[in-house]
Amino acid sequence: MAASNLESSYVEEGSFATNLNESKEATNVYQEAAVYLEEGIDNDKFDTHPKTQEQYKAFRRCHNHVYYITEVLTPFCLMLLALVEEPAAIMGLPFGIYGIFEVLFMGVLITLMVIRGKWLGWKKLFRQRRTIVKTVLIIGLLIDAFVEMGTSAHHYRYLRALRPLLLFDAYYLAGLRRITRDIFYSLIPILDMLILVMFFLLIFSLFGFLLFSNIEGDQYFQTFKSSFVQMFVLLTTSNHPDVMTVEYDVKPWSALFFDIFLLIGLYLLLNLFLAVVYSTFGDHEKNKFMKLYLHKRAALMKAFNLIVKEKNGVMKYNQFKELMKYFKPRMNHVEIVCCCKVLDQDGTGSIQLSQFLDLFLFCDMRWVHMKKGREHGRWYDMPRCPVVLSKCGKVVGRVVEHKYFHFLVGFVLLLNLAALIFEASYTTDPTGQSARFDSVDDLFLALYCLELVLKMFGLGPQGYFRDVWNWFDMVIVIVSLVGQIADDNLTSFVFLRPLRLIRLFALRKRYRDVLFTLWVVMPRMSHMLMLLANIYYFFAIIGMEVFANRITKGIFNNETDSYLTTYYNGEKTGRYHDINFNNILRSYQTLFVLTVVNNWFIIMDAYALVCGELARAYFMIFYLVILVIVTIVVSFVLDAFLSIDSEQKQADESQKSVTSKKYNVTLNTEDLLRSPSSNPEDNLFTYVGKRRRTKDDLSLTLYKDDIPRWIEDYEAVIKSSGTVSISMSQMKRLSTAIKGEEERVGKNPDPDT
Missing domain, CATH: 1.20.120.350 (Voltage-gated potassium channels. Chain C)
Structure with missing residues (x-):
């Protein structure tokens, strides 16, 4: 492997492993190497690497489960205040009490930022864009809460709709943060397609107004505004064929207008929108995986070269065991031996750099001892069985x-x-x-x-x-x-x-594979569901501020609007008054009804009649946002299943499981006791290691032909820079160069060119 050319001694200047006396240096070397491995997995920049023991202690204070849980629960509790906040509270509290809780939760978030600042340093902390956004949001929410408590009267608090942004900085929700970042990076082509769709709507709305506004009895195309609203709803098919019945009765040829609109808008433009999003999202997904893969590789190289000082050296078992004590403290002796054994593919008793680069594939294995004669769990194979x-x-x-x-x-x-x-x-x-x-x-x-x-x-x-x-x-x-x-x-x-x-x-195996592949992609899908829940929260808060308690039972009658009376009279089928924004739970249900889009225009018409025509903008914007999110979800599922299909074909050929990674390791007494055995062939022990197959495993299979080129270009860059890692600007240039090379090869596939 080309990585063997990079087995050079490398320790960063100023690293705390080189600034201590010899009695503590060995321990701190393994601590620092473990930090490099954690930075590789967490995708943390190496310029935030702790340089002193004080920074290392600060690093550990903000890299533990208590810190991680606190930074998730605090914003979540802050969001739950919507249950008791005016103007749409489920449970009433004395005025201002929820403001006190809000200030307390903000204090916890500020404390977490102080702890993080002591690790990174304040300059590096506020260089991060998400820290700046978080700080501005906390200040705004604090001012909003103090104004609420000081005036003793409710005012419009739209800023609390941004509370979900506080979740995006949490360690446990890194997947949510990455999904959101992917969407923002793919936003330009998405906006281009949305502009095209809106232009298409405007053209047909104008045609509809000019063609049908003079038809007697028509209520849909009397003005350009109503024409645009009806064509927008028609794109979701919710008002079809009601929107065309009057026109079709008077002018039978008018059906052709609506058919052409649906054929172009629904079946062409929206599918083209899906294709553009899938292409853009797929390209960015590949680019992101390349960066993560190379970053993990750099972290592994840093950790290895920090421990192994000699050029072309190898890592002994005792060194590997000491490293795992800090990197995976919950691993027991047998698990460490099995991990070392599976990395040591040539059986030399030591690990080379090229082998150490596969550490992340095996460090999370769960090893189970399979007793001799019971490899398949057969009780009747026991010697004492009758x-x-x-x-x-x-x-x-x-x-x-x-x-x-x-x-x-x-x-x-x-x-x-x-x-x-x-x-x-x-x-x-x-x-x-x-x-x-x-x-x-x-x-x-x-x-x-x-x-x-x-x-x-x-x-x-x-x-x-x-x-x-x-x-x-x-x-x-x-x-x-x-x-x-x-x-x-x-x-x-x-x-x-x-x-x-x-x-x-x-x-049937095919049915099992479909269910298991859904299980494999479930973690990523859970991130999409969390993103959707946060978007719901944003629109729910806005909806409660604007529409709370505006819709009640029997609000419409025959004199005001006979059309809405059918749905809002409170009798039998006319119970749409329960679909409202009167509290956070009903708001979520209303937004889900709008997501399904069946009869969503009835809800929009009701609030437009009560609150004004400008209320329609809220429902239309929500539909467009959901359209983007759902399209990205479909793109992600399509990409995931293509990866899984490729993995499945290889699994079928090699008789391997598509849902898990599994390895067998045979150990003897010498391996387990780390001492010579009189007869190494005796007392053999078989251990089976297994872990869940992840999206990264699928990506490794999907991009296996591209990875060697990534490594080659990456090593060329770090050779020229003289380090084992490159800066973010160099990584971006490398990504652009690789993408340009792929496009060039795609246009000219001749290998001799």
């Missing part, structure tokens, strides 16, 4: 692993599905069990219990519980048995019966 039981266990094991057994289980599940549908079709009480269906359900439950016993007997406990689906089966069966034994008419357990049918997904 012969008869051993033979029976082997026969049952072969039966439950046979494909026809799985077909039989699937057939039983399908019969159960048919029985449930039949029962639901002919029973009047869906929460109860009629007598004629009791025996049928008991029969299926008995079959599931028999399957559980056979699998447990044939696979052994370890083999059975290794499969997630077996865990699911056992929980459903046990809870169903409890409900059956406790009370035959216990309705709280009825809902579990359809859950058994989820096991149908376990029958």
Whole structure:
């Protein structure tokens, strides 16, 4: 690997490992190397690396779980104040009390910033843009809170809608921060497409006004403003075909106008919008992964060269163990030995730099000891097991692993599905069990219990519980048995019966892979959901300030607006008055209704009638923001599934799991005790290491052909600079150069050119 050319001794000037006496130097070298590794994982800049013991202590004060939890809980509690704040409080508090809590939470955030400043230094701290934004926001919120308490009267507090921004600096929410940054970096092409969509809307709104404003009985195109509003709603298809019925009745050819609009706007422009966002987001995702990958590589090189002083030197086990004591203090001796063994691919008993660069792939492995003869968890392979039981266990094991057994289980599940549908079709009480269906359900439950016993007997406990689906089966069966034994008419357990049918997904490998790939991308999707929740909070606060208590039951009548009376009269279907902004919880539900866009224009029309036509801007802007977010979510899912599909093909070829990384390591007594053994071939121990497959693993597979070029260009830059890392400006130039090279190769794929 080209990295071997860079195995040079490198210790930064002024690092605290070189400024101490010899008695403490060794310990502090490992501490500093561990800090480099943490900076690599956390994507922290190396210019914030602690240079003295005081800075190292400050570094540790703001890099611990107490600090991390506090910086998440404090903004979250601040956001929860919306439950008790006027003008839309769920629980009433004496006026100004929530202002005191707000000031206290701000004090905690300021304290956290002071602790961080002692580590970074105030100049470096306020060079960060997110720190400047956070400071300005805290000052603004404090002034707002003091004004609220001082005047003893509520005033419009739109600034509290920005409280979610305080979450973006939290360590545990780094994924949320990265997703948001990706969106901002992709904003220019997104805005270009939005401008194109708005231009398209304006053109067709003008045509609609000119063509249909003189039609008698029309209420949609009488003015250009109403024409624009209706065409905007039509783009979401919520008012189709109502918007065209009058025109279509008078002028049948007018249907062509609306059809062309939907074909171009809905099926062409919005899909083109998705393509542009996917392309831009994918390019930035690749660029971001390259930077993170090279940053981690630089951190590993710094840590290795700090410990190994010799040129072309290797890291011994004792050095690796001491390093892991500070980097992963919860790792025990066996886990450290296994990690060292899997890195030491050539079996020399030491780790080279090229091997050490894979540390992040193995340091989070969970190692499990597989006893000899029990690699598959078979209890009947034990030496003391009776012969008869051993033979029976082997026969049952072969039966439950046979494909026809799985077909039989699937057939039983399908019969159960048919029985449930039949029962639901002919029973009047869906929460109860009629007598004629009791025996049928008991029969299926008995079959599931028999399957559980056979699998447990044939696979052994370890083999059975290794499969997630077996865990699911056992929980459903046990809870169903409890409900059956406790009370035959216990309705709280009825809902579990359809859950058994989820096991149908376990029958085909493709179904299992789809569910498992969703599990793999779930962490990234959770970041998108958090971002969406924060956007909801912003619009909910604005909505409560403007629209709180403006919509009540029966607010409309036939004299004011017969159209809205149908939906807001409070009777039967006309209960739209509950979809309002009267508190934070109802606001979230209202925003979700607007996100679905079905009949969203009814809510917009109601608030426009009560609060003025300018209220429509709020709902339209919210729709455009959600359109961007949902499009980015679709782009991300598409990119993730393309990565997973590539990984799946390789997994199918090599018979590896797509959902986890798994490695086997064989150790002997000498490895475990770190002392010579009289017979190294005896007393062999097998350990299996496993961890969840992450998005980074998928990216490594997707960009495996590009990584060597990244490393080559990166090493060329650091050779010219004489360091093991490069500055952010150099990284940006490197990224631009690599992107230009990719575009050039794409235009001219001839390898000889």
